[in-house]
Amino acid sequence: MVREDLAPYLGKRDIFYATFVRHGQRNVMVPYKINSVSKVVRTLLLSDVKNRFGRDVADHIWFTESKQWKEADLQPGDTVKFKATVEAYTKRDRDSDEYQRLDDYKLTYPFGVTKVSPTLVEAGQLTL
Numbered sequence: 001m002v003r004e005d006l007a008p009y010l011g012k013r014d015i016f017y018a019t020f021v022r023h024g025q026r027n028v029m030v031p032y033k034i035n036s037v038s039k040v041v042r043t044l045l046l047s048d049v050k051n052r053f054g055r056d057v058a059d060h061i062w063f064t065e066s067k068q069w070k071e072a073d074l075q076p077g078d079t080v081k082f083k084a085t086v087e088a089y090t091k092r093d094r095d096s097d098e099y100q101r102l103d104d105y106k107l108t109y110p111f112g113v114t115k116v117s118p119t120l121v122e123a124g125q126l127t128l
Helices: 004-009 067-071 118-122
Strands: 013-032 035-051 056-064 079-092 101-116
Touching (some): 013 056, 056 101
Antiparallel strands (some): 013 079, 035 056, 079 101
């Protein structure tokens, strides 16, 4: 799944809307003195990602949970509005038997996280 609908926003910061699905976690290596240690980092999954005009741009996106996401106190099903920058990255194609790399797009540096009414998003009455 390549998020081609994010391509026009490459390098730009814009407003996005999404539905919070659940929290998750992943392990990351953190430098510590002369060694590295593994640390568990909390993540969050957003689905039905839409641009400021209500057009679908991604089926899902993962973020590392930051202070802003924690303060939003999200519950499954909540709709959120946030600003983020679109960046390109390369990922491995997991659907292929051969090792192939795909160019894809991601949202980075989210800020301005707020809960919004899902009816505004569905009706296309988004606030800018």
